Amino acid sequence: MSSRPRASSASIDHAETCFVDAWPRAQVAFSPYTRLAPPILCRTQADERREQLSGSFAMIRMRDERIVIGLREIAERGLAEHAHAILSHEVGHYVFVPSTLRDHVRLHDRIRRMLTPELASHAGLVANLYADLLLNDRLQRKGGADIAAVYAAMKGDASSDLWSFYMRSYERLWLLRPGTLTEPTSPAIDADAELAARVLRTFRERWLEGAPSFALLVSPYLESLPTETRAIGGWMDTAGTSIGDQIPDGLIEDEFDRDSIQHPAVDERLSDGDLDAEEEGDDTDGTSLGRGGGRPRRDTSVRKTRGPAEWLDTLKAVGVHRDPKDLLASYYRELAMPHLLPFPAQKVARAGDPLPEGLDVWEAGSSLESIDWFATLAKSPVVIPGVTTVERTYGVTDGGEPGRLVPDLYVGIDCSGSMGNPALQIAYPIVAGVVLALSALRRGARVMVCLSGEWHGAGRFVETPGFIRDERAILGVLTDYLGTGASFGLPRLAEAFATKKKHPVHALVVSDSDLFGEIEGTQDGWEIAKRAVEHAGAGASAVLRLRKLPAFEAPTKKLEDAGFTPYFIESEPELVSFARAFARRTFGPT
Numbered sequence: 001m002s003s004r005p006r007a008s009s010a011s012i013d014h015a016e017t018c019f020v021d022a023w024p025r026a027q028v029a030f031s032p033y034t035r036l037a038p039p040i041l042c043r044t045q046a047d048e049r050r051e052q053l054s055g056s057f058a059m060i061r062m063r064d065e066r067i068v069i070g071l072r073e074i075a076e077r078g079l080a081e082h083a084h085a086i087l088s089h090e091v092g093h094y095v096f097v098p099s100t101l102r103d104h105v106r107l108h109d110r111i112r113r114m115l116t117p118e119l120a121s122h123a124g125l126v127a128n129l130y131a132d133l134l135l136n137d138r139l140q141r142k143g144g145a146d147i148a149a150v151y152a153a154m155k156g157d158a159s160s161d162l163w164s165f166y167m168r169s170y171e172r173l174w175l176l177r178p179g180t181l182t183e184p185t186s187p188a189i190d191a192d193a194e195l196a197a198r199v200l201r202t203f204r205e206r207w208l209e210g211a212p213s214f215a216l217l218v219s220p221y222l223e224s225l226p227t228e229t230r231a232i233g234g235w236m237d238t239a240g241t242s243i244g245d246q247i248p249d250g251l252i253e254d255e256f257d258r259d260s261i262q263h264p265a266v267d268e269r270l271s272d273g274d275l276d277a278e279e280e281g282d283d284t285d286g287t288s289l290g291r292g293g294g295r296p297r298r299d300t301s302v303r304k305t306r307g308p309a310e311w312l313d314t315l316k317a318v319g320v321h322r323d324p325k326d327l328l329a330s331y332y333r334e335l336a337m338p339h340l341l342p343f344p345a346q347k348v349a350r351a352g353d354p355l356p357e358g359l360d361v362w363e364a365g366s367s368l369e370s371i372d373w374f375a376t377l378a379k380s381p382v383v384i385p386g387v388t389t390v391e392r393t394y395g396v397t398d399g400g401e402p403g404r405l406v407p408d409l410y411v412g413i414d415c416s417g418s419m420g421n422p423a424l425q426i427a428y429p430i431v432a433g434v435v436l437a438l439s440a441l442r443r444g445a446r447v448m449v450c451l452s453g454e455w456h457g458a459g460r461f462v463e464t465p466g467f468i469r470d471e472r473a474i475l476g477v478l479t480d481y482l483g484t485g486a487s488f489g490l491p492r493l494a495e496a497f498a499t500k501k502k503h504p505v506h507a508l509v510v511s512d513s514d515l516f517g518e519i520e521g522t523q524d525g526w527e528i529a530k531r532a533v534e535h536a537g538a539g540a541s542a543v544l545r546l547r548k549l550p551a552f553e554a555p556t557k558k559l560e561d562a563g564f565t566p567y568f569i570e571s572e573p574e575l576v577s578f579a580r581a582f583a584r585r586t587f588g589p590t
Contacts, residue, residue, distance in 0.1 A: 004076045004077065005076065006076065007071075007072050007073075007075035007076045008075075011075035011080070012043055012071050012072060012075050014075070014080055015071045015074045015075045015079075015080035015083075016041055016043070016071055018080040018081065018083040019039065019041060019069055019071070019074075019080075019083040019086075019087065020041075021083070022083035022084040022087055023038055023039060023087060025084060026083075026084050026087035026088040026091055026145075027087075027091055029084075029087075029088035029091055029092070029139065029143050029144065029145060030088075030091060030092055030095040030096055030138075030143065031095055034091060034094070034095055036065065036067065036091065036094060037065075037066060039066075039067035039068065039069050039087065039090070040066055040067065040068045040069070041069050041071055042068065042069065042070050042071060042072070043071050043072065044072065045072065048068075048070050048072070051068045052068075053068045053070050055234070055236055055239075056070075056234060056235055056236045056237050057069070057070040057073040057074050057077065057079070057086075057234055057235065058070065058074075058086050058087075058089075058090055058235065058237050059090070059237035059238065060090045060093045060094060060237060060238065062101060062104055062238065062242070062243045062244075063101075063242065063243050063244030063245075063246060064244070065094055067087065067090040067091070069086070069087075073234070074086075077153065077154065077234070078153060079150065079153055079154075082146070082149060082150045082153065084145060085139070085145040085146055085147050085149065085150050086150065088139055088143060088144075088145040089132070089135060089136060089139065089145070089147065089237075090237060092135035092136075092138070092139060092143075093131065093135065093237070093238060096134070096135045096138065097131045097134045097135055097207055098127075098131060098238075100248070101243050101246055101248040102248040102249065102250050102251065103208065104238070104243065104248075104318070105243070105248055105251060105314060105315070105318050106208060106251070107127050107130070107131065107208060107211055108123055108124060108127045108317060108318050109251075109254075109256075109314050109317070109318075110208065110211050110212050110215070110256055111123045111126045111127050111130070111211055111212070111214075111215040112317055113212075113256070113258055114212045114215035114216055114219070114258065114261065115215060115219060115222070116219070119219060119222045119223065120317075122222045122225075123317065124238070124239040124318075125222075125232065125236065125239045126214070126215055126218050126222070127211070127238070127239070128236050128237065128238045128239035129166060129214075129218065130207075130210075130211055130214045130215075131238060132235075132237075133166075133169065133170075133173075133196070133200055133214075134200060134204060134207050136170070137170075137173050137174075137200060137204070138204075140173075140174055141174075147170075148170065148174055148176060148180070148181065150235075151167060151170065151181045151233075152180060152181055154233055154234065154235070155181060155182065157230070157233045157234055158229075158230045158231055158232050158233045158234075159226070159229045159230065159231070160221075160224075160225055160226055160229075160231035160232070161189060161221050161224060162218070162221035162222065162224075162225060162231060162232070163182070163231060163232055163233060164182045164183070164185045164189055165185070165189045165192055165193055165196070165218075165221055166196075167181040167182035168181075168182055168185050168189055168190060168193035169193040169196040169197055169200075171193070172190075172193050172194055172196075172197040173197045173200065173201075192217060195217055195264040195265060195270075196214065196217055196264075198264065198270045199213050199214050199217065199264050199270065202269060202270050212256075212258070212261040213261060213262075213263075213264050213267060214264075216261065216263050216264065217263070217264050242318070242319030242320070242321065243318055243319060243320055244319075244320070244321060245320065245321050245322050246320070247315065247320065247322065247327065247330045249334060251306070251311060251314060251315075252305055252306050252311060252331065252334050252335060253303045253304070253305055253306070254303065254304055254305075254306050255302060255303045255304070257302075305335075305426070307424070307425055307426060308328060308331050308332075308422060308423055308424065308425065308426065309423065309424050309425070311331050312324070312327055312328070312331070312423070315327060324423075325476055325479065325480075326472070326476075328422065328423055328479045329472070329475035329476055329478070329479050331479075332422065332427075332430055332431055332434050332475065332478065332479055333434060333438070333475060335426070335431050335434070336431055336434035336435045336438060336576075337438075339431075339435045339576060339579065339580040340435060340438055340439050340442065356392055356393075358392075358393050359372065359375055359390040359391070359392060359393065360390065360391055360392075360393045361386065361387075361389070361390060361391075362376075362385070362386070362389040362390055362391040363386050363468060363469050363470060364385055364386050364469075364470050365441070365468065365469040365470035365471050365472070365473075366391065366469045370391045370392075371389055371390070371391055372390055372391055372392045375390050375392070376388060376389050376390050405504065406440075406443045406444055406445045407445065407503070407504040407505055407506045407537075407538035408440070408445050408446040408447065408448070408467050408501070408503055408504070408505040408506075408538075409436060409437065409440040409445055409446075409447045409448070409505065409506055409508070410447075410448045410449075410450075410467075410496060410497075410505050410506070410507040410508065410536065411433050411436055411437060411447065411448070411449045411450070411478075411508050411510075412449075412450045412452060412488050412492060412493060412496075412507070412508070412509040412510070412511075413429050413430070413433055413449075413450070413451050413452070413478075413488065413509075413510045413511075414429075414452065414453070414487055414488040414509075414510060414511035414512065414514070414515070415451035415452060415453045415461075415480075415481065415482040415483070415485075416453040416454075416459075416482070416483070416484065416485045416486050416487060416488075416514070417453070417483050417484065417485070417486070419483075421481045421483065422479050422481055423479075423481065427572075428572035428573050428574075428575045428576055429510050429545075429572065429575055430478050430479060431575070431576050431579075432510065432543075432575040432576050432578065432579035433449065433478045433510070433579075434475065434478055435576065435579040435580060436508065436579050436582070437449060437474050437475075437478065438471070441469060441471060441474075446467035446468060446469055446503075447464070447467060447468065447469070447474050448463065448464050448466055448467045448468070448496060448505075449463060449464050449474050449477045449478055450462070450463035450464075450477075450488075450492050450496070451463070451477060451478070451480055451481075451482055452482075452485070452487075452488045452489040452492045453482040453483065453484040453485030453486075453487075453489075454485045454486075454487065454488070454489030454491070454492070454518075455485050455486045455487060455489075455514075455518065456518065456521050456522055457489060457490075457491045457522075458485070459482075459484050459485030459486075459489065460482045460484050460485065461482070461489060461492055462477055462480045462482065463477060463492065463496075464477050467505070486514045486517075486518075487511055487512075487514035487515055487517065487518040488509055488510070488511040488515060488518065489518065490518050490519055490522050490525060490528060490529065491522075493507065493509065493528075493529065493532045494528050494531075494532055496532070497531070497532040497533075497535040497536050498535070499535060500534070500535045500537065501535060501536060501537050503537075504536070504537035504538035505536040505537060505538055506536065506538040506539050506540065506541070507532065507533065507536045507539075507540040507541070508540070508541045508542075508543065509540070509541070509542050509543065509564075510543045510545075510575070511542070511543075511544060511545070512544055512545045512546050513544065513546050513552065515542065515544065516552070516555035516559075519555075519558075519559075520555070526558055526561075526562055529559075529562040529563075529564070530561070530562040530563055533562060533563030533564065534563065539563070539565065540563055540564045540565070541564060541565050541566075541567060541582070542559055542564040542565070542566045542567070543567045543569060543575065543578065544566060544567065544568055544569065545569050545570075545571075545572060545575075546568060546569075546570070547568065547570055548568040567582075
């Protein structure tokens, strides 16, 4: 492969003009309603490095949906006249496939799971090839963009059986004369290209379903990729892109069954019809695509919940750059969201009108609208959230109707060795804690969370700095892991409620039968527990993971005498249902 001459300033200027002129028409190649920011045009290598463009002369950056064009390489390859086709292709990634971050991750994940562990690192490449095949076919057939001319201009750019198979697939799809896009290939490659074309035609309107079949077809070619020459063409625009620090929702449930996928050579779902024939009802103007594309289809698959380890691996594979603790917190937050209820409230004697009383520190996580900006700036001209920011506190004037007072919430969870690591398996006590904590925050309450694995004061614990509204800090503590001790430590409860709270708090502890031994084994343990409940001011609950047996009747009675309402849960998954029902039954509206 001969080296290309370096681009001159004049040729780069010409390429820039072509791409600027082509953008308005390319933006609506798939739908007249597409609205994207203009492409970022890089003139120098420094520009390309700044925009993270490498290994390709064009890409769409998944994390912010910006199209990036390398004008220098465009000019060197003589592709400036194909600006409309190149830009239309990049728009297709936004509109058609993968279109959303969620579908981008799902596509990558299905292909990765079809490849052997040795080939899994090529999942991004295979996903890019498959996505390009889908949207290029649509553009070539009805999008008014001559994609074939772009690949013809790049003929000889790469040398590998994979690239030959890929180009031959386009020739078969578009009924081009063999040799138009690649040198003549072997009968085996021709047969695989025929199968690739049939996969595309069969699954083009439900493209995610066809991705595993394409991965099986491509897999043998990955094993023989050469390392001494360029194996893939210079237009790989999503293979190396990262989705940044964004965490797409909807990835916890997964309906994909790897064992149900057959090789395209024996898959009866593939169409036997003429590849040149159009499917009945296929849209011709792209207006029905929308984000996510594809026709609606009844979902008959069985959805399974991914464990945290698998979910974290999925995000890591697509290059999510976030603190692992933040990722784990997002996982349990998504698990909890369907179960959230408004947090319960206590009845007070009378409702009334708000009466301004004073100022309090505004904390991160509170509503921005609650900041008293006049008082904040009067305190300090330099605004530091959580330090100089203040909010107005209110009392009430007596009214004539019953009102409701939302208590703060204390959640203490036994994180001893009996509870598994929440990063490796679903920890249902943590899911329940997130349900309760987020419900409280929704109603404006403050929350304190404590994970404890102690025994008579010895062991480890982690807790929030008092009662706060910072969701990130609360979820960070809830998804931590200790794995030590035997029970929730009574000293943690005693310290949290050493004095009577000005604002009522409901204390909820999740533990097992070891809680009885912890209190019994502590000097004046029952008195300490009773005093903590009194200082809380809004009652207490003890959620115990055990069967209600006669042997526990005596300590249960002592627990009730101390002010706790005991709840017996026989299995950990029941904790989530309990957390949801708890707010409705105990504190919900009458």
